Each structure stands twice: as C-alpha cells, then as structure tokens.
Amino acid sequence: MVFYFKARAEAGGDYTIFMGLDKYENEELIKFGFPEDIWFHVDKMSSAHVYLRLPKGQTIDDIPESVLEDCAQLVKANSIQGNKVNNIDVVYTPWQNLKKTASMEVGQVGFYNQKMVRTVKVEKRLNEVVNKLNKTKVERKPDLKAEREAVNASEIAERKHQLRDKKRREELEKLEKERQAELRSYKNLMVAEKMTSNKDTASASKSVQEIEDDFM
Structure with missing residues (x-):
C-alpha cells in the first residue's frame, strides 16, 4: 500500500x-x-x-x-x-x-x-x-514495476523521436549547404562567361580597326 x-x-x-x-x-x-x-x-x-x-x-x-x-x-x-x-x-x-x-x-x-x-x-x-x-x-x-516500465518505454520513444528529428534537421542542413554551393558555383560560372564575352567583343573591335587601317 x-x-x-x-x-x-x-x-x-x-x-x-x-x-x-x-x-x-x-x-x-x-x-x-x-x-x-x-x-x-x-x-x-x-x-x-x-x-x-x-x-x-x-x-x-x-x-x-x-x-x-x-x-x-x-x-x-x-x-x-x-x-x-x-x-x-x-x-x-x-x-x-x-x-x-x-x-x-x-x-x-x-x-x-x-x-x-x-x-x-x-x-x-x-x-x-x-x-x-x-x-x-x-x-x-x-503496480510500481509496471509504472516504471511505462516511464522507461516513454523515455525510449521520446529519445527515438528526438534522434529522428535530429537526423532530419541534419539532412535538411546538408541539402541547404549543397544548394548554396550550387548557387555559388552558378554565380562564378556566370561571371566567368561575362568576362569571356567582354574579351571576345574587344578582340572583334580590334580586328575591325585593323582592317580599316589596312584599307587606308
């Protein structure tokens, strides 16, 4: 009792x-x-x-x-x-x-x-x-034993839930890092393409000028 x-x-x-x-x-x-x-x-x-x-x-x-x-x-x-x-x-x-x-x-x-x-x-x-x-x-x-076992089961379930949440957060963080890396890579590619485009335009202008000088 x-x-x-x-x-x-x-x-x-x-x-x-x-x-x-x-x-x-x-x-x-x-x-x-x-x-x-x-x-x-x-x-x-x-x-x-x-x-x-x-x-x-x-x-x-x-x-x-x-x-x-x-x-x-x-x-x-x-x-x-x-x-x-x-x-x-x-x-x-x-x-x-x-x-x-x-x-x-x-x-x-x-x-x-x-x-x-x-x-x-x-x-x-x-x-x-x-x-x-x-x-x-x-x-x-x-039934003290049953009460204690019920608490143990609840604590185990809670720890499993917390581990699942932690794993899900880690996976989301990993995906976000990969997305940010892809964005940075895309921006770098765009900058490189722009620089190449400007260089080609300058070379083309120079070639036209040379042709005009030869004609004169």
Whole structure:
C-alpha cells in the first residue's frame, strides 16, 4: 500500500508526496523510483521514507519552501522517535542518489554521493501542516514495476523521436549547404562567361580597326 498526499496549493505546480506502508513497501519504492523523485528521511532515526515527485524539468533546487516544509513535517510525523522531540534534521536527496546493496537490511539505503544529500532543520511538529496533508491522503496499491516500465518505454520513444528529428534537421542542413554551393558555383560560372564575352567583343573591335587601317 502506498499513501499519496497533495502539497499545499499555494506552492503552485503539481507536487505529489507519497510514502510506503512499511519497510517492504519502501523496498519497492527504492527499486522502482522515478528520476523526478526526491527522497526524505529523518536523519539518524527510524522514520518513514517520504518521496516528493517533482514536475518534469524541475530539480531539487526548484522545490518551493512550503513544499519542502510539507515533506519534512510528514517525515517527522511518521517517525516514532522523531515525532517526540524538537530540533531534528531531515535529510533529502534525489532518488537516483540512493544506493542499495545486497548486504543492507530491508528498507535500508545508502548514498552514492554524500555531497548530493541536503539537510533541513525541523524545530517542532506543525499540526496545522500535518493535518492538512492528512486530509488529502489517498491509499492506493499501484503496480510500481509496471509504472516504471511505462516511464522507461516513454523515455525510449521520446529519445527515438528526438534522434529522428535530429537526423532530419541534419539532412535538411546538408541539402541547404549543397544548394548554396550550387548557387555559388552558378554565380562564378556566370561571371566567368561575362568576362569571356567582354574579351571576345574587344578582340572583334580590334580586328575591325585593323582592317580599316589596312584599307587606308
């Protein structure tokens, strides 16, 4: 089971927040995440794995402050230990930076690049924020693998489309270069023919003058 939440509307954009029912569900979320997903967790404490799905084209740097607060509050509220204390740290990083090895326990993750992990301080639980999020809560049992495969297929199709467009542009550019080369060649030919024509006219005039001189 996966729980879905809607970030505050005033943030603008389409931001979906979600988390798994348990550590086994977290394994599926880790395995079949999207490139647009940002992972959140209470630092050094047990907590839910909360994800934020960004609109396409956005990065971790584009997360609005209100959405960041929503995610951090939701993580804190779903941490048995973290929910009881103030001034906790919540870490977050792109899904692609999550590292999973065979030796790790179920639901446990590491990071490929520690420099890509960010921290936000949460002073205390904000019930108003948590309650608003819970009112938007929807439970679904998605086929995460099928969703991931559908995204992969879409990305492959898009790359193929881009390659076809690139090839077509290159072919059009090649044809245009050939046309311009032909035009330049034609202009040069016309100039050469004109020069030859003028030279022949001058030679003919000279011959007439010579004939007249001989006659005189």
